Amino acid sequence: MIHRIDVRVVAPVRDTEVTDRVADAVRNLFPNAEIDEEPGRLVAEAHSMEGFSxxxxEQEILDTARTEFFRRADDDGFAFALKKQAAFEGVINFAVGNPDELGDIEVQVTVHEPDVEAFVDHVAPPTEEGRPVERDDG
Structure with a gap:
Protein backbone atom coordinates (compact mmCIF):
# COMPACT_ATOMS: atom_id res chain seq x y z
CA MET A 1 0.00 0.00 0.00
CA ILE A 2 1.38 3.38 -1.03
CA HIS A 3 1.23 6.18 1.52
CA ARG A 4 1.69 9.74 0.31
CA ILE A 5 1.59 12.17 3.19
CA ASP A 6 2.97 15.52 4.24
CA VAL A 7 3.66 16.06 7.91
CA ARG A 8 4.16 19.61 9.17
CA VAL A 9 5.45 19.96 12.71
CA VAL A 10 5.53 23.35 14.42
CA ALA A 11 7.35 23.64 17.74
CA PRO A 12 7.52 26.94 19.61
CA VAL A 13 10.96 27.87 20.92
CA ARG A 14 10.82 29.99 24.05
CA ASP A 15 13.59 32.43 24.98
CA THR A 16 14.57 30.13 27.84
CA GLU A 17 15.04 27.14 25.54
CA VAL A 18 17.95 25.93 23.46
CA THR A 19 16.85 25.68 19.83
CA ASP A 20 18.89 22.52 19.22
CA ARG A 21 17.18 20.81 22.12
CA VAL A 22 13.76 21.59 20.69
CA ALA A 23 14.98 20.26 17.32
CA ASP A 24 16.06 17.06 19.09
CA ALA A 25 12.60 16.75 20.63
CA VAL A 26 11.05 16.93 17.16
CA ARG A 27 13.60 14.47 15.74
CA ASN A 28 12.95 12.03 18.59
CA LEU A 29 9.41 11.55 17.28
CA PHE A 30 9.94 12.37 13.59
CA PRO A 31 13.48 11.12 12.84
CA ASN A 32 13.35 11.93 9.13
CA ALA A 33 11.99 15.47 9.48
CA GLU A 34 13.71 18.38 7.77
CA ILE A 35 13.78 21.21 10.29
CA ASP A 36 13.87 24.93 9.55
CA GLU A 37 14.39 27.65 12.12
CA GLU A 38 11.97 30.55 12.09
CA PRO A 39 11.72 33.39 14.63
CA GLY A 40 10.33 31.88 17.83
CA ARG A 41 9.68 28.43 16.39
CA LEU A 42 10.89 25.45 14.45
CA VAL A 43 8.98 24.18 11.44
CA ALA A 44 9.67 20.64 10.29
CA GLU A 45 8.48 18.73 7.24
CA ALA A 46 8.38 14.96 6.93
CA HIS A 47 6.81 12.44 4.58
CA SER A 48 6.59 9.45 6.87
CA MET A 49 5.25 8.62 10.31
CA GLU A 50 6.97 5.24 10.61
CA GLY A 51 9.11 6.24 13.60
CA PHE A 52 6.10 7.82 15.27
CA SER A 53 4.02 4.70 14.62
CA GLU A 58 6.03 0.49 21.97
CA GLN A 59 4.14 2.76 24.35
CA GLU A 60 0.92 0.77 23.75
CA ILE A 61 -1.15 3.91 23.23
CA LEU A 62 -2.74 3.06 19.88
CA ASP A 63 -6.30 3.66 21.10
CA THR A 64 -5.35 7.04 22.54
CA ALA A 65 -3.63 7.98 19.29
CA ARG A 66 -6.65 6.97 17.19
CA THR A 67 -8.92 9.06 19.41
CA GLU A 68 -6.62 12.08 19.08
CA PHE A 69 -6.16 11.68 15.32
CA PHE A 70 -9.89 11.39 14.61
CA ARG A 71 -10.75 14.23 17.00
CA ARG A 72 -9.20 16.73 14.58
CA ALA A 73 -9.61 14.89 11.28
CA ASP A 74 -11.21 15.94 8.02
CA ASP A 75 -11.12 14.67 4.43
CA ASP A 76 -7.63 16.07 3.89
CA GLY A 77 -5.87 14.82 7.00
CA PHE A 78 -5.67 15.21 10.74
CA ALA A 79 -3.90 17.24 13.39
CA PHE A 80 -2.79 16.72 16.95
CA ALA A 81 -0.68 18.36 19.62
CA LEU A 82 2.16 16.84 21.62
CA LYS A 83 3.70 17.76 24.95
CA LYS A 84 7.14 19.16 24.30
CA GLN A 85 8.60 18.01 27.62
CA ALA A 86 7.75 14.37 26.86
CA ALA A 87 9.15 14.70 23.32
CA PHE A 88 12.53 15.70 24.83
CA GLU A 89 12.53 12.20 26.35
CA GLY A 90 11.41 10.56 23.11
CA VAL A 91 7.99 9.88 24.58
CA ILE A 92 4.67 10.56 22.85
CA ASN A 93 2.28 12.39 25.16
CA PHE A 94 -0.74 13.96 23.49
CA ALA A 95 -1.47 17.48 24.65
CA VAL A 96 -5.11 17.90 25.55
CA GLY A 97 -6.51 21.08 27.03
CA ASN A 98 -4.33 24.06 27.85
CA PRO A 99 -0.80 24.16 26.46
CA ASP A 100 1.92 24.22 29.08
CA GLU A 101 4.24 27.18 29.36
CA LEU A 102 6.76 25.76 26.88
CA GLY A 103 4.01 25.48 24.31
CA ASP A 104 2.87 22.33 22.57
CA ILE A 105 4.25 20.78 19.41
CA GLU A 106 1.54 21.05 16.74
CA VAL A 107 1.42 18.38 14.06
CA GLN A 108 -0.63 18.63 10.86
CA VAL A 109 -0.78 15.56 8.62
CA THR A 110 -2.06 15.91 5.06
CA VAL A 111 -2.95 12.57 3.52
CA HIS A 112 -2.80 12.39 -0.29
CA GLU A 113 -2.97 8.61 -0.58
CA PRO A 114 -4.76 6.36 0.34
CA ASP A 115 -7.29 8.19 2.56
CA VAL A 116 -7.28 9.55 6.10
CA GLU A 117 -8.93 6.55 7.76
CA ALA A 118 -6.71 4.00 5.99
CA PHE A 119 -3.60 5.97 6.93
CA VAL A 120 -4.66 6.25 10.58
CA ASP A 121 -5.26 2.48 10.54
CA HIS A 122 -1.68 2.10 9.28
CA VAL A 123 -0.07 4.39 11.89
CA ALA A 124 -2.29 3.39 14.82
CA PRO A 125 -4.20 0.20 13.97
CA PRO A 126 -7.48 -0.56 15.71
CA THR A 127 -7.00 -2.73 18.78
CA GLU A 128 -8.86 -5.44 20.59
CA GLU A 129 -8.01 -5.78 24.27
CA GLY A 130 -5.03 -3.51 23.68
CA ARG A 131 -3.54 -5.58 20.84
CA PRO A 132 -3.39 -4.33 17.24
CA VAL A 133 -5.92 -6.03 15.01
CA GLU A 134 -4.45 -7.10 11.68
CA ARG A 135 -6.72 -6.46 8.75
CA ASP A 136 -6.88 -8.95 5.90
CA ASP A 137 -6.35 -7.28 2.52
CA GLY A 138 -8.19 -9.85 0.52
Missing amino acids: ERLH
Missing part, protein backbone atom coordinates in the same frame (compact mmCIF):
# COMPACT_ATOMS: atom_id res chain seq x y z
CA GLU A 54 6.71 2.43 16.12
CA ARG A 55 6.74 4.59 19.24
CA LEU A 56 2.93 4.35 19.54
CA HIS A 57 3.20 0.55 19.40
